[in-house]
Amino acid sequence: MPAPTRPTPDRDSREWWERVALGEFAVQECEGCGLRRFPSRAFCVRCRGEGRRWVAIRPVGTVESWVVSHRPFGQGEIVVTIRLDEVPDAVVHGSWEGTGEPEGGSRARAVFTAVDDTLTLVGWREDHGATGTLEDGPLATRSVSDVRSSGGAG
């Protein structure tokens, strides 16, 4: 697996990446109207307020689509679009780390992978009925070597 392109966090997103590095999937919640939003940004699209707080959410959702990339864009890697349970207006993209190809509408949960000391990425795999509460225990944080040995994202 080639080294991933490193993200370039900006002033809106830096804290999101910092929380991901700690194994937390957080989104912003508007202090005015309570609307949750992802990706992170300054203004609430509903009430246009700037006040917001970070809230950890269950990193689970539904597979809305996926693409299997071939050369020159990849070698069979799958990227999924996940619609988040707790932020239904938002989708997130990430590597598919499940078994085989995903299925439309199937349930998925996040897999946190520490690439190195300063970068953690969020992939997705099937959610076998887990409720996805934070009390399920620490979110699986796998090392790069684990990903390689499991075949990773292919």
Added chain:
Amino acid sequence: MAKRLLNFPDRTAVVGVGYTPFTKDSQVSTLTLACRAIMAALADAGLDPSDVDGLATHRVGDSVAPSLVGPALGIDDPSWYLDQFGGGSVSHAVAGQAALAVAAGLADTVVFYRAINARSEFRMGQAANPSPEVQYQAPYGLTAPVQHFALAARAHMLKYGTTEEHLGRIAVRQRAHAAKNPRALMRTPITLDDYLASRWIAEPFRLLDCCLETDGACALVITTAERARSLHRTPVLISAAAWGGGQSFLSGADPTVSAAATLAPRLYGMAGLTPADVDVAQLYDCFTYSVLVQLEDYGFCAKGEGGPFAASGEGPPVNTHGGFLSEGYVHGINHIAEAVSQLRGDAGDRQVPGARVALSTSQPGYILPATSALILRSP
């Protein structure tokens, strides 16, 4: 329907079209391509660079600005210019803004050009991309437009039962059009089996779902409808121009609905026309799916029925030049040029008999969350 504006529809016209050859390696600079296409368009119009007082283009760090092209052709002091950032989604907006400048009297004769060495120098997606969304995608290998469109196409398949055969029929039909177009890069007819046998690029897209990144340029001359009457080409009136619409893909918008869905009512309303009035449609076809979703969102069939509709060939002829899939990829402007040709009646073997109204569209908002489109008509 939006209220019909009084001071824009049919006030301006496209009076000249010019091309360079479409190739895989032009061996010349984008400045040279731009100048050649502009000179060809002016020759077509029966005009000279000294008649030009406006220049417009769009680019994504891959081409030359009006401030460079103007002096290169002795157009030293254009009274209006536009150098818009953007790719395929803005192509028709640039034409629309050129028409707006002419309609407002800021310029009398504007040339819109687009020149790219998209095969030999700047592959799409390699140019600087300022979007903050990239950070959430690139680390997972999601970097290319083909992948984004493939995600949308897959979502359409899951939601509406759209099939690969539906997509394949679009590619096959456009190649048949290209076989009648001497400019087209790919003119050998293909079958559905050829389509299904072509290699995967980004599933569910195969090679034959994808446009031909091309070296080439195209230019259009736009002037007032009044002046157009004294020129030697049949003028093609700009009845409507619209840009905008859409939501960011990453914001969670339904990927089976394109920006065209919100833009289309405004566009048709400005022209005072409906989809049933369209005789020929040039729909932005970076990938087969973008044709399918635009057939729905520009109102030619119901939402969800784009697959069977496209496969059947119902509705107006689409991408009569072969489109980006088979003619070549000049980022939208060659769709407008083909629409002009059809309405002038000089499209040769691929002429749609009696075509009087054409729709021509831009990338329907899957990369930048906006699109643009024109309705053109013969006088």
